[in-house]
Amino acid sequence: MADQGSVRARQVVEVARGVLEREGAGALTMRRIAEELGIQAPSLYKHVPSKSALESAIITSGFEEAAASFAAATEGAADPLAAFVTAYRAFAHAHPHLYRLMTDRPLPRPDLPPGLEGRTAAPLQRATGDPSRARAAWAFIHGMVLLELTGRFPDDGLTEQAWSSGIEAMRPPAPPVP
Amino acid sequence: MADQGSVRARQVVEVARGVLEREGAGALTMRRIAEELGIQAPSLYKHVPSKSALESAIITSGFEEAAASFAAATEGAADPLAAFVTAYRAFAHAHPHLYRLMTDRPLPRPDLPPGLEGRTAAPLQRATGDPSRARAAWAFIHGMVLLELTGRFPDDGLTEQAWSSGIEAMRPPAPPVP
């Protein structure tokens, strides 16, 4: 009953994430997940204790993937801030429903592996060089992504300009050249 | 049947908005709204054609209030950008559930009064002086507000610094002084 670490449990999470990504949060039901696995919904409860635990597992998998992608994109990059923005924007656009699940509500922090949240944010901290600038930069990127995903911006070319002007504005001050 | 302009219809919208603001989107059900009015849920359909039309009406009322507040805050202000940010942040924090309903999903544009969306955004356009900078500034403010509402930032003092550094970064370049 509810062996969260078992192979089958991991498979349930994987399938559930697939349903979420393809069909959106409204389709993420125990019935739909079971159907995808070819079993009945009640059987899921032998592997996962509850729906919210399952959502936490999906969120964890999203953060792990995002953290790896942000670290890979920025390490050794000539322009780490631009590299981070590109990777972040790509992640959100590739997984819009997952991204919303990860950001829409307060994080279920007790259910996440310790350090994961910080590890995901670290590359941006390094790129901005200052915690308060990192928060501002994150807010800008998060806001841009959401406004894009909800179709808020007119479809002229100006949104790309908005991205670049925002990125330039968030740069750390250039170090003095002696 | 479904006289959307009638007094009673406006009252339904008002009560529904109250339920949303006090109890969140999960409580915004036809049954709950009816209960608040002391009638049965099916009776609502004599005044409102559907739940989604009711949501559109709530969204409209939110935009009308926001537009008025942003215009009042910025007109004649010494620092229109700072004034806009203060008013926007205050609106979102005063009406978090309404704010999310207004921004979480694609706007039901066909159901909104023409020009309302643009009127709401106009004060920020004026304050930034440039459409692409306005989008970047909006994204920053929207992102900050959401990250605050979802409890993403640690509760140290740095978030206020993030607000100010972001605002300064979004300012239009100073006009050349002859």
Next chain:
DNA sequence: GTCTATAGTGGGATAGAC
């Protein structure tokens, strides 16, 4: 590990009487 059966709750919406 899966099944059936079921409890319990909630939702949006319609028909037709008054």
Next chain:
DNA sequence: GTCTATCCCACTATAGAC
């Protein structure tokens, strides 16, 4: 303008047999 009755849908979760 409100009511009752009702439909049909959906969901999470548990118990107990196999």
